[in-house]
Amino acid sequence: MEGTPKQPKNCSSLVEELVEQARKTALGGQVADYIPALAEVNPDYVGLAVIELDGSVHTAGDADIPFSIQSISKVFGLAMAMQRMDDILWERVRMEPSGQAFNSIVQLEWEHGIPRNPFINAGAIVVSDVLVSHYSASKSAFVQYVRHLASNSAIHADHRVWESEKEHGNRNAALAYLMKSFGNIESEVPEVLDHYFFQCSVAMSCVDLARSLGFLANRGVQPGTGERICDARSAHRINALLSTSGMYDQSGEFAFTVGLPAKSGVGGGIVAVVPDYGVIAAWSPPLNRFGNPSRAVEMITQFAQRLGLSVYT
Structure with missing residues:
Protein backbone atom coordinates (compact mmCIF):
# COMPACT_ATOMS: atom_id res chain seq x y z
CA MET A 1 0.00 0.00 0.00
CA GLU A 2 1.46 3.35 -1.02
CA GLY A 3 2.37 5.56 1.94
CA THR A 4 2.79 2.65 4.36
CA PRO A 5 6.15 2.84 6.15
CA LYS A 6 8.76 0.44 4.86
CA GLN A 7 9.99 -1.98 7.51
CA PRO A 8 13.78 -2.36 7.54
CA LYS A 9 15.22 -5.79 8.22
CA ASN A 10 16.90 -4.39 11.32
CA CYS A 11 15.68 -1.02 12.49
CA SER A 12 18.13 -1.00 15.38
CA SER A 13 21.04 -1.34 12.96
CA LEU A 14 19.75 1.63 10.98
CA VAL A 15 19.48 3.75 14.13
CA GLU A 16 23.03 2.82 15.12
CA GLU A 17 24.29 3.59 11.63
CA LEU A 18 22.72 7.05 11.66
CA VAL A 19 24.23 7.91 15.03
CA GLU A 20 27.67 6.82 13.87
CA GLN A 21 27.31 8.94 10.74
CA ALA A 22 26.21 11.91 12.84
CA ARG A 23 29.23 11.57 15.12
CA LYS A 24 31.55 11.70 12.10
CA THR A 25 29.79 14.59 10.38
CA ALA A 26 30.70 18.18 11.19
CA LEU A 27 27.48 20.02 10.45
CA GLY A 28 28.46 23.24 12.18
CA GLY A 29 26.38 25.23 14.62
CA GLN A 30 26.88 25.93 18.31
CA VAL A 31 25.10 25.18 21.54
CA ALA A 32 22.57 27.71 22.84
CA ASP A 33 24.62 30.32 24.70
CA TYR A 34 22.00 32.88 25.69
CA ILE A 35 21.07 30.58 28.58
CA PRO A 36 24.33 30.01 30.49
CA ALA A 37 23.37 26.59 31.80
CA LEU A 38 22.79 25.35 28.24
CA ALA A 39 26.06 26.83 27.00
CA GLU A 40 27.93 24.35 29.21
CA VAL A 41 26.39 21.21 27.66
CA ASN A 42 28.86 18.89 25.89
CA PRO A 43 28.37 19.48 22.13
CA ASP A 44 29.48 15.92 21.30
CA TYR A 45 26.36 14.22 22.64
CA VAL A 46 24.38 12.37 19.95
CA GLY A 47 21.33 10.24 20.68
CA LEU A 48 18.52 8.69 18.65
CA ALA A 49 15.47 6.69 19.74
CA VAL A 50 12.61 5.22 17.75
CA ILE A 51 9.63 3.67 19.50
CA GLU A 52 7.05 1.97 17.32
CA LEU A 53 3.37 1.62 18.18
CA ASP A 54 3.82 -2.10 18.85
CA GLY A 55 6.28 -1.24 21.64
CA SER A 56 9.50 -1.97 19.75
CA VAL A 57 12.31 0.29 21.01
CA HIS A 58 15.40 1.11 18.95
CA THR A 59 18.13 3.31 20.43
CA ALA A 60 21.71 4.33 19.79
CA GLY A 61 24.27 6.72 21.21
CA ASP A 62 23.22 8.95 24.09
CA ALA A 63 19.50 8.17 23.81
CA ASP A 64 19.11 7.52 27.54
CA ILE A 65 20.76 10.72 28.81
CA PRO A 66 18.27 13.37 30.01
CA PHE A 67 18.58 16.88 28.58
CA SER A 68 16.64 20.13 28.83
CA ILE A 69 13.65 19.77 26.50
CA GLN A 70 13.08 23.53 26.23
CA SER A 201 13.82 23.21 32.12
CA VAL A 202 12.31 19.73 32.43
CA ALA A 203 14.92 17.11 31.51
CA MET A 204 14.02 14.06 29.42
CA SER A 205 15.91 11.56 27.30
CA CYS A 206 15.22 10.63 23.68
CA VAL A 207 13.57 7.45 24.95
CA ASP A 208 11.34 9.44 27.31
CA LEU A 209 10.29 11.81 24.55
CA ALA A 210 9.59 9.10 22.00
CA ARG A 211 7.50 7.13 24.47
CA SER A 212 5.62 10.12 25.88
CA LEU A 213 4.27 11.37 22.56
CA GLY A 214 3.14 8.02 21.19
CA PHE A 215 -0.49 9.09 21.54
CA LEU A 216 0.02 11.64 18.75
CA ALA A 217 0.96 8.79 16.39
CA ASN A 218 -2.06 6.76 17.48
CA ARG A 219 -5.04 9.12 17.21
CA GLY A 220 -4.86 10.17 20.84
CA VAL A 221 -4.48 6.72 22.41
CA GLN A 222 -1.24 5.96 24.26
CA PRO A 223 0.37 2.81 22.83
CA GLY A 224 1.01 0.05 25.32
CA THR A 225 -1.48 1.24 27.91
CA GLY A 226 -4.46 1.86 25.62
CA GLU A 227 -5.26 5.01 27.61
CA ARG A 228 -6.96 7.79 25.69
CA ILE A 229 -4.89 10.93 26.29
CA CYS A 230 -6.92 13.15 23.94
CA ASP A 231 -9.55 12.69 21.27
CA ALA A 232 -8.58 12.05 17.65
CA ARG A 233 -9.49 15.61 16.65
CA SER A 234 -7.07 17.08 19.19
CA ALA A 235 -4.27 14.74 18.07
CA HIS A 236 -4.91 15.83 14.49
CA ARG A 237 -4.77 19.50 15.46
CA ILE A 238 -1.53 19.17 17.43
CA ASN A 239 0.11 17.29 14.56
CA ALA A 240 -1.07 19.92 12.09
CA LEU A 241 0.46 22.68 14.20
CA LEU A 242 3.68 20.69 14.52
CA SER A 243 3.82 20.38 10.73
CA THR A 244 3.38 24.09 10.08
CA SER A 245 5.08 25.70 13.09
CA GLY A 246 7.08 23.17 15.11
CA MET A 247 10.54 23.82 13.66
CA TYR A 248 10.74 27.61 13.97
CA ASP A 249 11.54 29.32 10.65
CA GLN A 250 12.70 25.98 9.23
CA SER A 251 9.22 24.45 9.45
CA GLY A 252 8.47 24.80 5.75
CA GLU A 253 11.80 23.32 4.73
CA PHE A 254 11.39 20.44 7.19
CA ALA A 255 7.92 19.66 5.86
CA PHE A 256 9.28 19.87 2.31
CA THR A 257 12.25 17.55 2.88
CA VAL A 258 11.08 15.27 5.72
CA GLY A 259 7.30 15.53 5.81
CA LEU A 260 6.66 14.75 9.47
CA PRO A 261 5.06 16.72 12.33
CA ALA A 262 7.97 17.71 14.58
CA LYS A 263 9.06 19.95 17.44
CA SER A 264 12.55 21.06 18.31
CA GLY A 265 14.09 22.77 21.32
CA VAL A 266 17.24 24.79 21.83
CA GLY A 267 18.44 22.12 24.24
CA GLY A 268 19.27 20.13 21.11
CA GLY A 269 16.29 17.80 20.95
CA ILE A 270 13.76 17.05 18.21
CA VAL A 271 10.76 14.76 18.37
CA ALA A 272 8.99 13.72 15.15
CA VAL A 273 5.61 11.99 14.98
CA VAL A 274 4.92 9.30 12.37
CA PRO A 275 1.18 8.58 12.40
CA ASP A 276 0.35 4.85 12.54
CA TYR A 277 4.04 3.99 13.01
CA GLY A 278 5.62 5.59 16.06
CA VAL A 279 7.78 8.45 17.29
CA ILE A 280 11.39 9.42 16.55
CA ALA A 281 13.42 11.48 19.02
CA ALA A 282 16.93 12.78 18.40
CA TRP A 283 19.38 14.87 20.41
CA SER A 284 22.55 16.76 19.55
CA PRO A 285 23.20 20.14 21.24
CA PRO A 286 24.79 22.29 18.44
CA LEU A 287 22.14 24.43 16.72
CA ASN A 288 21.90 25.73 13.16
CA ARG A 289 20.95 29.30 12.26
CA PHE A 290 17.25 28.50 12.73
CA GLY A 291 17.80 27.31 16.30
CA ASN A 292 17.36 23.65 15.36
CA PRO A 293 19.95 20.95 16.19
CA SER A 294 21.88 20.21 13.00
CA ARG A 295 22.82 16.58 13.59
CA ALA A 296 19.40 15.71 15.03
CA VAL A 297 17.70 17.17 11.95
CA GLU A 298 19.96 15.11 9.70
CA MET A 299 19.37 11.86 11.61
CA ILE A 300 15.58 12.24 11.48
CA THR A 301 15.74 13.29 7.83
CA GLN A 302 17.76 10.20 6.88
CA PHE A 303 15.59 7.85 8.94
CA ALA A 304 12.38 9.20 7.43
CA GLN A 305 13.72 9.11 3.88
CA ARG A 306 15.15 5.59 4.19
CA LEU A 307 11.80 4.27 5.38
CA GLY A 308 9.54 6.47 3.26
CA LEU A 309 7.77 7.91 6.28
CA SER A 310 6.56 11.27 4.95
CA VAL A 311 2.90 11.91 5.72
CA TYR A 312 2.59 13.58 2.33
CA THR A 313 3.25 10.44 0.25
Missing part, protein backbone atom coordinates in the same frame (compact mmCIF):
# COMPACT_ATOMS: atom_id res chain seq x y z
CA SER A 71 10.48 24.28 23.51
CA ILE A 72 9.49 20.62 23.13
CA SER A 73 7.68 21.24 26.41
CA LYS A 74 5.24 23.39 24.45
CA VAL A 75 3.68 20.22 23.00
CA PHE A 76 2.84 18.86 26.45
CA GLY A 77 1.57 22.23 27.67
CA LEU A 78 -0.65 22.58 24.61
CA ALA A 79 -2.15 19.11 25.08
CA MET A 80 -2.95 19.94 28.71
CA ALA A 81 -4.47 23.32 27.83
CA MET A 82 -6.61 21.83 25.05
CA GLN A 83 -8.08 19.39 27.55
CA ARG A 84 -9.11 22.28 29.81
CA MET A 85 -10.16 24.90 27.24
CA ASP A 86 -11.16 23.04 24.05
CA ASP A 87 -12.14 25.49 21.28
CA ILE A 88 -12.08 28.54 23.58
CA LEU A 89 -8.27 28.32 23.56
CA TRP A 90 -8.18 29.36 19.89
CA GLU A 91 -9.71 32.70 20.74
CA ARG A 92 -6.50 33.53 22.61
CA VAL A 93 -3.89 31.96 20.36
CA ARG A 94 -4.10 31.34 16.61
CA MET A 95 -2.98 28.37 14.52
CA GLU A 96 -1.01 30.09 11.75
CA PRO A 97 2.74 30.05 10.97
CA SER A 98 4.30 33.27 12.17
CA GLY A 99 6.87 34.02 9.48
CA GLN A 100 8.77 35.90 12.20
CA ALA A 101 11.32 34.98 14.85
CA PHE A 102 9.97 32.71 17.60
CA ASN A 103 10.33 35.57 20.12
CA SER A 104 9.10 38.42 17.92
CA ILE A 105 7.60 41.37 19.78
CA VAL A 106 6.71 43.40 16.69
CA GLN A 107 4.24 40.87 15.34
CA LEU A 108 2.54 40.60 18.71
CA GLU A 109 2.06 44.37 18.81
CA TRP A 110 0.59 44.40 15.32
CA GLU A 111 -1.87 41.64 16.16
CA HIS A 112 -3.10 43.08 19.46
CA GLY A 113 -1.56 40.54 21.80
CA ILE A 114 -2.90 37.41 20.07
CA PRO A 115 0.04 35.08 19.24
CA ARG A 116 0.12 33.41 15.85
CA ASN A 117 0.46 29.86 17.20
CA PRO A 118 1.19 28.01 20.47
CA PHE A 119 4.73 27.03 19.47
CA ILE A 120 6.25 30.50 19.34
CA ASN A 121 7.20 31.89 22.74
CA ALA A 122 4.26 34.27 23.04
CA GLY A 123 1.81 31.47 22.27
CA ALA A 124 3.45 29.15 24.77
CA ILE A 125 3.24 31.87 27.41
CA VAL A 126 -0.51 32.16 26.80
CA VAL A 127 -0.76 28.38 27.17
CA SER A 128 1.23 28.64 30.42
CA ASP A 129 -1.28 31.24 31.62
CA VAL A 130 -4.08 28.76 30.92
CA LEU A 131 -2.30 26.10 32.97
CA VAL A 132 -1.58 28.48 35.86
CA SER A 133 -5.23 29.58 35.81
CA HIS A 134 -6.65 26.05 35.74
CA TYR A 135 -4.30 24.13 38.05
CA SER A 136 -3.67 24.99 41.70
CA ALA A 137 -0.10 23.70 41.28
CA SER A 138 0.59 23.95 37.57
CA LYS A 139 4.29 23.04 37.69
CA SER A 140 3.60 19.87 39.65
CA ALA A 141 0.70 19.01 37.32
CA PHE A 142 2.96 19.46 34.30
CA VAL A 143 5.68 17.16 35.64
CA GLN A 144 3.16 14.52 36.69
CA TYR A 145 1.57 14.63 33.25
CA VAL A 146 4.91 14.12 31.50
CA ARG A 147 5.99 11.38 33.91
CA HIS A 148 2.74 9.54 33.28
CA LEU A 149 3.11 9.74 29.49
CA ALA A 150 6.74 8.64 29.57
CA SER A 151 6.19 5.96 32.24
CA ASN A 152 9.15 7.42 34.10
CA SER A 153 8.64 8.76 37.61
CA ALA A 154 12.23 10.06 37.73
CA ILE A 155 11.63 12.89 35.25
CA HIS A 156 12.22 16.26 36.88
CA ALA A 157 13.09 19.88 36.17
CA ASP A 158 16.75 20.85 36.08
CA HIS A 159 16.72 23.59 38.70
CA ARG A 160 19.97 25.09 37.47
CA VAL A 161 18.52 25.54 33.98
CA TRP A 162 15.28 26.86 35.52
CA GLU A 163 17.15 29.55 37.46
CA SER A 164 19.25 30.39 34.42
CA GLU A 165 16.09 30.82 32.34
CA LYS A 166 14.58 33.16 34.91
CA GLU A 167 17.73 35.27 35.10
CA HIS A 168 17.89 35.73 31.33
CA GLY A 169 14.19 35.84 30.44
CA ASN A 170 13.69 39.55 29.89
CA ARG A 171 12.41 39.24 26.33
CA ASN A 172 9.86 36.64 27.36
CA ALA A 173 8.81 38.97 30.17
CA ALA A 174 8.33 41.74 27.61
CA LEU A 175 6.09 39.45 25.54
CA ALA A 176 4.05 38.51 28.60
CA TYR A 177 3.55 42.09 29.80
CA LEU A 178 2.60 43.21 26.29
CA MET A 179 -0.05 40.49 26.11
CA LYS A 180 -1.19 41.42 29.63
CA SER A 181 -1.73 44.98 28.41
CA PHE A 182 -4.04 43.60 25.71
CA GLY A 183 -5.93 41.48 28.26
CA ASN A 184 -4.62 38.15 26.96
CA ILE A 185 -2.84 37.12 30.18
CA GLU A 186 -5.17 36.49 33.13
CA SER A 187 -2.80 35.47 35.93
CA GLU A 188 0.07 37.50 37.34
CA VAL A 189 2.94 37.69 34.86
CA PRO A 190 5.71 36.51 37.25
CA GLU A 191 3.72 33.37 38.07
CA VAL A 192 3.07 32.64 34.39
CA LEU A 193 6.73 33.12 33.48
CA ASP A 194 7.83 30.95 36.38
CA HIS A 195 5.71 28.11 35.03
CA TYR A 196 6.95 28.66 31.47
CA PHE A 197 10.62 28.64 32.47
CA PHE A 198 10.01 25.62 34.68
CA GLN A 199 8.47 23.50 31.93
CA CYS A 200 11.29 24.42 29.54
